[in-house]
Amino acid sequence: MSRKFMKGNDAIVVGALQAGCRAYYGYPITPASEIAHAASQHFPALGGTFIQAESEVAAINMVYGTAGMGIRTMTASSSPGFSLKQEGLSYIAGAELPCVVVNVSRGGPGLGNIAPEQADYFQVTKGGGHGNYRLIALAPNCAQEMCDLTVLAFDLADTYRNPVCILADGFTGQMMEPVTVPLARPVPFDHTSWCVRGDAETHRNLISSIYLESEDLERHNLKLDEKYRRIARDEVRFEEYRVEDADLIVVAFGIVSRIVYSTVDQAREQGLKVGLLRPITLWPFPSARIAELAARDVRFLSAELSTGQMVEDVRLAVEGRAPVHFYGRCGGMVPGSEELLAEYGKILEGGRS
């Protein structure tokens, strides 16, 4: 396999191309713009579509149109732009269309800054737009995963007819690492039964999220809910490092999981038994595994680039059976190893109650 040294943002486009994505719609925003740059180069070169839309709102609705035809399509943005896409995402989820949306998140609220943050966790994992729906949310932490999880995202989107979000951050987008380019495979899904392609075979199909009668809309919501339960049961993905004997399990995703990974061995050299649990799917969240780990004498620390968002899911999973601590930086500030090691020390010295 050929390895190429590339930026995370470029690796997303490579993953999308190899997954069979045929249309990209986007709007410029730092730090996600390289994705649009690469897409504008590669999609037309391969007979696909690239449009720089007039707005994030237009871009996500172009995605709606292409996704409604059963064709793989995507958009990418960063936090303020992702906020603007929420209306479209609600419609896409309501109409059960498969697509991939990338959020290379930055500092907020409001205009914030262009530095990395993870403060879009709530927006991505709890819905974001109106109504009962979920995004499947994947959190890569290296350039190879920016590529591979994009391929996975398209498969999950097609499997469940649901939008899938890649939640990255400024670091994973800008960082360059070796990437093995996966081979392209034919898309193994046939959407003829529901999509509208503008042909005789599908001309009796309807893409819509309107259910005027209360009974019908409740039925639709329950059907979606059943789907989300299946996803929660079957699609949880996470990674662990030295949690088995840990006194302190640090839960971290994206760039923070990389920093924490570096500190685990260092902490153990100092006599602190620390482990890392890294959710790869933020929704569905690895709640069952966390609950299982919480059954023994252990503490949890949620480390995030926010003022505390994922920590709520950790607490919900733990259900009060173990202490849950939080450590966060934001605005583009990133905890260094020594800072985290000091925090581990403080928590573990606090001892057991």
Place this chain on the structure above:
Amino acid sequence: MKITEKPVAFYPEFARKSGPHKETTHYCPGCGHGNVHKMIAEAMVDLGINERTVFISPVGCSVFGYYYFDCGHMQAAHGRAPAVATGIKRANPEAIVIAYQGDGDLAAIGTAETLHAANRGENITVFFVNNAIYGMTGGQMAPTTLIGQKTATTPRGRIEAQHGNPIRMAEIIATLPATTYVERVAIGDSKHIMKARKAIRKALTNQVENRGYSFVEILSTCPTGWKMDGPDARDWLIEEMIKIFPLGVYKDEADHREGAWHRPVEPFVPAKRDAYLGADEAEAKAEKLSLPAELHCKFAGFGGQGVLTLGLFLAQVGMRADLHASWIPSYGPEMRGGTANCSVNLSERRIGSPLVDRPNLLVVMNQPSLEAFAGQVVEGGVVIVDTSVVENCPELPGRRVVRIPATGIADEVGTPKVANVVLLGAICAATGAFPLAFVEQSLRETVKKKDLVDLNLAALRRGYEHVRDAV
């Protein structure tokens, strides 16, 4: 309202409609939508396109367009029909795409999508039903409501000074060069309906023949919203609305544009993409090298000196040696002060943090960088300094300081631009991490302009020799 003599592009029975009456529409008596629907359905039959048509229903009274037309349907968010239409047409240019929109949808909440789809010359057909009021939500002011017209939100009538004027979309759209055909028509009596029928047919024919973007604004009635009976509504349409919204062809360049707006796409062919990206199943032929020690490096200098590229060169050398490698440009508060820097990690193990806050190799190309980062270098670490630029370079206790006039050497080689490659040579000699020949081969593969390869190799060797000979 009951539609008699249904065109076959209508379903024989409106099965998707809720309630018991599957033969009548959901529209109020006297509503213009039924007329417009019928004209569109007739045109679809005449052109033989209903099976390849995708009809986009807006938010508004015509949200249920899919009850009636025997064609593909997508229902869109409020105002977004032109964007959805773009997503459909660009993905399958053979589909016939109709965006059917009311005045609130098209001219208020969806103005941006409307104008930009038109400005791109999307090869779609937009039918704009302008009845000067919001029907479905209960008769509020529309962007096209007439001055003086009373609505649920203009109880004293629309006042220019407060609400602005009725907006004339056909006129605006006709100013955009990429549009092909723009006409405003009306219903209300048979004379106007005949013209409207012709315009609707032409707008769809244009799309079938790939002549580009067509926009037909249809002045229409809303007796319920206007609080009138049917005959009064028809009279008001013809006597009052047409005064403000003059009928006619605002633009028609269809004759010059046959086929001009067909934007072909290709299907997904996996092998083509593999070839394009160079993906293959061949075994990696990377030569595996072992590192004397993990490298956690920081490269810093002024923007334009090539420090980021230097980091990239070293990281790619590491990748060629089948090591784990990461490169990341400066971040956070460090980005201030006009200096550029990057972090590089090379390791035989998986790399944790790509950020380097305690480097064991620091390469600096200006004074501020030395002052900013020298204190972070771990004990036993190496600091390589370009003494052509950095004037004051003190000893650093416990660290090995390697001084090299890299920019000066680069000048001698041919250009100061290769000072970073001189420093790459210095790194090889100072750390012993990679054999010179290996780095030379890596540079041959990395340097994009082939006529610059020899220059770079010369710079590399000079930097290497300078440090080797100084030891």
